[in-house]
Amino acid sequence: MTDSWWKKSVVYQIYPRSFADSDGDGMGDLRGIIAHLDHLAELGVDVLWLSPVYPSPQDDNGYDISDYQDIEPLFGDLATFDELLSGAHARGMKIIMDLVVNHSSDEHPWFVESRSSKDSPKRDWYWWRPARDGMQPGAPGAEPTNWGSVFGGSSWEFDEKTGEYYLHLFSRKQPDLNWENPAVRQAVYDMMRWWLDRGVDGFRMDVINMISKDVSLPDGRLNAGSAYADGSAAFIGGPRLHEFLQEMHREVFEGRDGLLTVGEMPGVTVDEAILHTDPDRHEVDMVFQFDHVWVDRGPDPWRLLPLQLTQLKAILGRWQAGLAEAGWNSLYWNNHDQPRVVSRYGDDSPAHRVASAKMLGTVLHLHRGTPYVYQGEELGMTNYPFGGIGDFRDIEALGQYRQAVELEGRTPEEVLTVLRARGRDNARTPMQWDDSPNGGFTTGTPWLPVNPNHREINAKAQRADPDSVFHYYRRLIELRKTEPAVAGGDFTMLLPDDERLYAFTRRLGGTELLVIGNFSGVEAHAPIDGWDGAELVLTNLDEAPKDLTLAPWQAVIYRRSV
Ligand code: NOJ
DSSP: OOOOGGGGOOEEEEOGGGTOOSSSSSSOOHHHHHHTHHHHHHHTOSEEEEOOOSOOOOTTTTSSOSOTTSOOTTTOOHHHHHHHHHHHHHTTOEEEEEEOOSBOOTTSHHHHHHHHOTTOTTGGGBOEEOOSTTSOTTSTTOSSSOBBOTTSSBSEEEETTTTEEEEOSSOTTSOBBOTTSHHHHHHHHHHHHHHHHHTOOEEEETTGGGSSOOTTOOOOBOOTTOSSBBOGGGTTTOTTHHHHHHHHIIIIITTOOSOEEEEEOTTOOHHHHHHHHOGGGOSOSEEEOOGGGSTTBOSSTTSBOOOOHHHHHHHHHHHHHHTSSSSOBEEOSOOTTSOOHHHHTSOOSTTTHHHHHHHHHHHHHTSSSEEEEETTGGGTOOOOOOOSGGGOOOHHHHHHHHIIIIISOOOHHHHHHHHHHHOTHHHHSOOOOSSSGGGGTOSSOOSSOOOGGGGTSOHHHHHTOTTSHHHHHHHHHHHHHHOHHHHHOEEEEEOTTOSSEEEEEEEETTEEEEEEEEOSSSOEEOOOOSOTTOEEEEESSSSOOBTTEEOTTOEEEEEEEO
């Protein structure tokens, strides 16, 4: 991959089961996406990332794959996929696939074979271990390590038949593949080439920084009050990660142009990300880091912390500075694992929802990096008014609730307070297309309810309203195409100690942009000199600010020649 067209691009993430249902079964599908390609083309995005559409028992909504080279029947078939791909290409949009190869489904034939006997030729394709020394296999505490799984409970599942345990960092239906085994790696590369040959334009790589494990599998640190330990030191950025990614690049991507690769890397540091994304090292084009979405999370997972803007700026400023010379940032507020940003870092009340959604978009899209828009973000969609645990469908919410309430003595209410604000189902309620019952998402019963606010917040109304969040996002995306400093300019953070204003400049050649976002519901003055008479490029409110005094949730972009 020699070109870096993706520096000037915007990616749109589709979570297929919640995007659009064409056949009334309550579940989104490929034909539903095809029907809405014009919405995406009008928005102006360049790349579509599809969350997994492969055959799957849907234990983790498709992140548990039982066949890497086909389409989940709920979503369609390969012929429909090809139609979607050509429909996107015809509109000038590329498609990248979700690559989920840290683990497969336990129903994948590889795992079925692996678990069939200790002598299976595929035994070593997964992580099998005996019980802890001197302990009865299957007895409480006999798991090979003390690690907890991301979704609650132990990360080891005991298999009665062969008397051993297998590792699953996520659900027990997501056994971890053993990347130490070269045959596993070759099988994955084969599959990736097969999709590229079919015409897809790259991959978003699920938890790809967990594929290399410390093979000694050491116990993790146990935090006070937790039933299980954090084992991540043994598998985040493991010893062979760079080697595996470089091998993958050689085997799969070398000699192919026009592709995009983005590695999802929870816990990745700036220094590691530079190594992963430096084009001379041939690993991935960009990574998803998590620091800026963990800023409202303290040491106690069941306590909400308010956003501290100075911290958010310190984090994103560090990433901007770190990847200024080599490597490249991805920029996101939202995805299918995060609550809606307007409810999280903005204000989703009727008075401020539209302004704060636009302000958040402005700040994000004007950073240096490739912005990602998650379905519905372009409408300012909000969190859902969840009630009790029975309202949630997400395996993470259900598993963590069980562990916290049953094993760790938390009250249901303290856990629910956090799940309502942060739970992943907030992102997964159906896309709001119009004001009809079920928001135009389905004619049947949606698998997760549509947010009742679809009567006010929906794509149809916003496409008809030039002042909508949708048209504002369209203008932001367009600005990236018309103003070279947006994609190419360098980045300087201003006012790092201000708790209300997020301000920075971007500079390329003789052009400088000033971007300011007011992250508060009160008026705020930016003490920045030298911008009198500068050209106002964009603001999210009717009135331009006077003397850099921004109204609540206002955003501005100015341009000057330097
Ligand atoms: C990260 C994905 O984004 C998330 O949705 C999934 O549950 C885990 N990886 C496991 O695949």
